[in-house]
Amino acid sequence: MRxxxxxxxxxxxxxxxxxxxxxxxxxRIVEAAGLGSLEGELDKDAARRLAEDLTExxxxxxxxxxxxxxxxxxxxxxxxxxxxGEAWLRIEPRTGV
Numbered sequence: 367m368r369x370x371x372x373x374x375x376x377x378x379x380x381x382x383x384x385x386x387x388x389x390x391x392x393x394r395i396v397e398a399a400g401l402g403s404l405e406g407e408l409d410k411d412a413a414r415r416l417a418e419d420l421t422e423x424x425x426x427x428x429x430x431x432x433x434x435x436x437x438x439x440x441x442x443x444x445x446x447x448x449x450x451g452e453a454w455l456r457i458e459p460r461t462g463v
Contacts, residue, residue, distance in 0.1 A: 372446035414447030
């Protein structure tokens with residue numbers, strides 16, 4: 367399982383939204399979008415670009431069975447990218463599942 371978390375606030379005090387998806391679905395999205403390796407932390411600008419890339423992928427209808435996943439991740443990335451203060455997106459394996 368993979369966890370995609372979008373944070374707003376500061377490192378000491380932040381709020382976040384999360385979407386969890388299966389590794390196979392995540393890998394298919396990354397491959398179809400041509401994103402290479404997509405793990406770790408992205409800043410606001412990178413999150414905004416990710417939202418744009420995933421929106422383009424949705425429009426291409428390349429992965430219709432994963433449309434809900436694409437939408438959820440793009441919305442998180444967009445939420446992060448539109449923040450007025452500090453924000454970041456973290457993509458990592460989900461632990462404790």
